Amino acid sequence: MRTTSTDVPRPRFHFTPRRHWMNDPNGLVHHGGLWHLYFQHNPEGSDWGNMSWGHAVSPDLEHWTEHPVALRHRVGEQIFSGSVVAPRSGDDVLTAYYTSAYDDGHQAQSRATSHDGGFTWQTDPGNPVLDRGTTAFRDPKVIRYDDDRTARWVMLTVEADDRQVLLYSSDDLVSWEHLSTFGPLGTTGVVWECPDLVRLSLDGDAADPRWVLLLSTNPAGDDADPAGSSMHYVVGHFDGTSFTPDSPELRPLDHGRDYYAAVTFDNAPDGEVVTVGWMSNWRYAHAFPSTPWRGAMSLPRALGLRTVDGRPSLVQAPPAFVRARLEHAPTEPLAVGDSPADLSLSGHSLVELRWDPSSTGVISLQLRGEAGSFVDLVHEPRTGTLRLTRGGPPAESVHPDFPSTSTLPLPGDRPARLLLSVDGPLLEVFVGDGEATASNLVLLGSAGVTASLETARPATVHVTFVGGGGGAGRDAPPPGDPPPPRTTPRAPPPDKQPATT
Numbered sequence: 001m002r003t004t005s006t007d008v009p010r011p012r013f014h015f016t017p018r019r020h021w022m023n024d025p026n027g028l029v030h031h032g033g034l035w036h037l038y039f040q041h042n043p044e045g046s047d048w049g050n051m052s053w054g055h056a057v058s059p060d061l062e063h064w065t066e067h068p069v070a071l072r073h074r075v076g077e078q079i080f081s082g083s084v085v086a087p088r089s090g091d092d093v094l095t096a097y098y099t100s101a102y103d104d105g106h107q108a109q110s111r112a113t114s115h116d117g118g119f120t121w122q123t124d125p126g127n128p129v130l131d132r133g134t135t136a137f138r139d140p141k142v143i144r145y146d147d148d149r150t151a152r153w154v155m156l157t158v159e160a161d162d163r164q165v166l167l168y169s170s171d172d173l174v175s176w177e178h179l180s181t182f183g184p185l186g187t188t189g190v191v192w193e194c195p196d197l198v199r200l201s202l203d204g205d206a207a208d209p210r211w212v213l214l215l216s217t218n219p220a221g222d223d224a225d226p227a228g229s230s231m232h233y234v235v236g237h238f239d240g241t242s243f244t245p246d247s248p249e250l251r252p253l254d255h256g257r258d259y260y261a262a263v264t265f266d267n268a269p270d271g272e273v274v275t276v277g278w279m280s281n282w283r284y285a286h287a288f289p290s291t292p293w294r295g296a297m298s299l300p301r302a303l304g305l306r307t308v309d310g311r312p313s314l315v316q317a318p319p320a321f322v323r324a325r326l327e328h329a330p331t332e333p334l335a336v337g338d339s340p341a342d343l344s345l346s347g348h349s350l351v352e353l354r355w356d357p358s359s360t361g362v363i364s365l366q367l368r369g370e371a372g373s374f375v376d377l378v379h380e381p382r383t384g385t386l387r388l389t390r391g392g393p394p395a396e397s398v399h400p401d402f403p404s405t406s407t408l409p410l411p412g413d414r415p416a417r418l419l420l421s422v423d424g425p426l427l428e429v430f431v432g433d434g435e436a437t438a439s440n441l442v443l444l445g446s447a448g449v450t451a452s453l454e455t456a457r458p459a460t461v462h463v464t465f466v467g468g469g470g471g472a473g474r475d476a477p478p479p480g481d482p483p484p485p486r487t488t489p490r491a492p493p494p495d496k497q498p499a500t501t
């Protein structure tokens with residue numbers, strides 16, 4: 001059976017545009033007590049085109065309010081991805097850098113300023129302000145660099161086809177000077193997009209700062225990898241001029257299929273490093289059957305750097321509101337015996353599982369939605385891997401490359417913890433404290449989700465639900481998809497948060 005667009009429920013605790021197409025997050029900045037999210041947007045349709053910057057704000061990274069388009073395409077020029085920086089002192093002016101993608105095929109960096117806290121923007125009459133006369137020069141990300149000797153703004157951009165990141169510096173956010181170039185390295189046959197460079201203390205030691213380069217890579221050419229677009233990171237050092245990687249390896253940042261173009265918020269409070277990514281894949285984004293919107297943002301994530309298996313590795317924690325909800329929800333021991341144990345979830349739930357792989361052996365969680373749609377998670381302690389598969393007729397009908405299996409590292413020699421966030425078509429999996437993540441679009445429909453848990457040997461699995469349809473256990477009531485819930489939730493569900501303007 002073919003799924004239809006009405007089968008895709010709108011996420012409730014993730015940002016989606018009220019209407020029409022959305023891709024990358026742009027201009028992420030915290031200013032005036034608000035988190036601003038600009039985004040690649042077609043204000044006139046549900047396919048990519050007329051690229052402009054949409055705009056939404058949130059006081060808490062959970063509840064978003066959409067505002068009028070901030071930077072609109074014009075004749076001969078689209079507004080591609082870029083960033084915003086908050087003033088560090090003096091006047092209260094926000095500065096945006098974005099890529100002007102001209103109809104003649106050339107791409108260059110342009111500037112705009114906002115004097116009303118990010119709601120309206122004035123483009124610079126001198127635009128473009130950084131132009132190499134090339135056709136894939138894009139995605140300016142401006143960061144602040146300060147050390148004992150150097151204090152400057154640094155802009156990262158890509159020459160996408162050359163797989164290079166170009167770094168520039170500025171003292172006044174107006175004129176820019178080339179500093180250095182990083183790349184190419186890693187797989188050929190991809191373009192590099194949406195770079196970011198973040199400073200993180202290794203294992204929380206402020207005396208040991210490292211720099212992590214974030215990159216989005218999209219397969220290009222006739223023989224393009226059907227897995228499509230994905231994100232990578234490189235750990236290294238940055239002295240304000242050049243980035244030196246610890247090893248010339250692009251490591252996967254998310255193990256699912258739908259996490260792209262994530263960048264960090266400028267000026268986040270308390271020195272937190274917070275990202276948001278676009279939950280789709282250029283391979284099939286155009287075919288995803290949601291309406292009247294197309295494109296969703298991930299949960300915001302707090303980045304950290306931890307030594308895992310002897311090397312500095314990125315960890316991505318779920319946002320504070322998710323952590324708080326889980327802490328306030330009851331945890332129940334679920335005895336899984338010779339046959340599967342059923343759990344009933346709403347289609348908008350958080351579920352945390354804790355178990356001891358040495359007792360359970362192989363453990364699998366199967367989610368079943370409408371029309372034969374499924375998501376399977378299987379942990380194999382022996383190989384230390386978690387396999388995530390999505391499939392069934394609705395998935396097959398999106399695109400031939402939509403059904404997928406992804407693999408994440410999940411050690412089998414110590415107690416395991418897994419967080420699943422299911423919000424309509426958005427599934428995000430966090431292993432442990434965020435040592436690995438996987439983000440996938442899923443098509444489970446709107447009638448709730450049945451989940452069953454199986455273990456190779458009888459064992460206890462500890463389950464925490466938020467917004468579940470009724471709880472754990474063989475006799476759990478049937479799933480519901482509030483509102484209205486068909487069973488009593490065990491904790492308040494994540495609030496409904498459609499775009500409100």
Ligand code: FRU
Nearest residue numbers: 024040080081138193194261
């Ligand atoms: C990444 C990207 C960027 C570009 C934008 C256009 O997804 O291709 O490189 O600026 O999308 O919408």
